[in-house]
Structures are given as C-alpha cells and as structure tokens.
Amino acid sequence: MDLPRPLIPARLIRRYKRFLADVTLDGGGETTVLCPNPGRMIGLDSPGDRIWLSRSDNPKRKYALTWELSEQPGGLVGINTNLPNAIAEEAIAAGRVKELTGYGSLTREVRYGRNSRIDILLEGDGKAPCYVEIKNVHLLRRGALAEFPDAVTKRGLKHLEELGDVVEAGGRAVMLYVVQREDCRQFAPAADIDPAYAKGLTRAKARGVEAYAYSCKLSTEEILLDEALEVLI
Structure with a gap:
C-alpha cells in the first residue's frame, strides 16, 4: 500500500488527548498534527523520537499533517490504525x-x-x-x-x-x-x-x-x- 508522498520528517515533542501531537518539523517550526491511533502507543511516543508525517490537501481539515510512521531501534513502525x-x-x-x-x-x-x-x-x-x-x-x-x-x-x-x-x-x-x-x-x-x-x-x-x-x-x-x-x- 502506497503512502502519501513525500512524507515529512519531524521530531515528536509530545502526544496528548489521544489524537493530537506536537512536533518540531525538520525544516524548523513547531506545529500540532493528527495522531490516528486511539491506543496507548507504548514505546512509540517518547519525546525526541523521529517521526514521519503526511500532508492532506483538504482545506476543511483543522490539522493538515498526520503522523504515519515512527523510527525505532528495530526500524520504522506504522502507527496509523486506519491503514x-x-x-x-x-x-x-x-x-x-x-x-x-x-x-x-x-x-x-x-x-x-x-x-x-x-x-x-x-x-x-x-x-x-x-x-x-x-x-x-x-x-x-x-x-x-x-x-x-x-x-x-x-x-x-x-x-x-x-x-x-x-x-x-x-x-x-x-x-x-x-x-x-x-x-x-x-x-x-x-x-x-x-x-x-x-x-x-x-x-x-x-x-x-x-x-x-x-x-x-x-x-x-x-x-x-x-x-x-x-x-x-
């Protein structure tokens, strides 16, 4: 299954309210992104983790960016439970x-x-x-x-x-x-x-x-x- 391209690299600041996360984009600047995962995400929500985001073109969305992947010692991990x-x-x-x-x-x-x-x-x-x-x-x-x-x-x-x-x-x-x-x-x-x-x-x-x-x-x-x-x- 293809992911939206290109994905945007970032660093996790914190995840909160289950479906939101604050991140620092690699190009600079902080923003809030959608976290499409209702679970506890044990081991996948540590501040400073490198993550990858997709961008939506839907102008009606409150948060344009969606958290898709997390980089862990064993490799990439998909966190989007909709996929x-x-x-x-x-x-x-x-x-x-x-x-x-x-x-x-x-x-x-x-x-x-x-x-x-x-x-x-x-x-x-x-x-x-x-x-x-x-x-x-x-x-x-x-x-x-x-x-x-x-x-x-x-x-x-x-x-x-x-x-x-x-x-x-x-x-x-x-x-x-x-x-x-x-x-x-x-x-x-x-x-x-x-x-x-x-x-x-x-x-x-x-x-x-x-x-x-x-x-x-x-x-x-x-x-x-x-x-x-x-x-x-």
Missing part, C-alpha cells in the same frame, strides 16, 4: 496471504453479528463464506514478540465472540493481526494489559476461529504485508 484494512486487502487480493487464497470475491465492511461490520468478507464457489476481522498491532515490549492489544478493548472482545458465532453457524472466521513493524517473529495476546481479551482469543480459537499474524515491510513510500509470524495462543 491495516487496506494493507490486508491489497495482500489478500494479490494472493500473498496463503491462508486466504482461492476466493473469487472480496467485500469490505459487511454487516454481521450484533450490529457489527466485518472488515473483509471472502466468498467463492464451493467455499463457506470467510469472515476476516483485522487488527492493527504495533506493541513490542520484549524480544521479537508482537502483542495485542495495547489497551483494554471491549469492542475487540465482542468481535471474537461474534466470529465464534460465525463458525458455529457454518462459516469460516479469521482474526488477522497486521503488525506494522519488521522486527517481530512471534505474536501473542497481551494478557497483562487485557486479560479478558486474551481469554476471549483462547476461547474463540477453541470454537474454531483461526488466528494469523503477519509483519509488514515498511519504508517512507509504502507499507506491504510481509511474513507470517508464529502465533502463540
């Missing part, structure tokens, strides 16, 4: 997610469950419909282990329960964790941050929900789904 669905869709359509090949159609945002929308619905002749829920991952606290979530997510727990219902009704259900970083080799639920979600994922797997995690290859020009990670549940 994983598009990253995953592109990879699935190109056949790069081996667990999700062989379907003839891909539809986004289909209603299902209890007033929910599934991120991607895959359908094909002779196949049960496949409901794919996508989650953004950027938390790395130890070794090469990616974790989700970085904050309590009741909505995420609801999705796990609804995916289990899909399987019991005869469909196929998949949790796809898009890890927007290159320095991970394994994935696990962050049980200390959200024990209910960790238990819910274990329960969902027992009901037949599949769980896969993929790292991404990142540059200041694009983010591509890359390698399958070992999932520890």
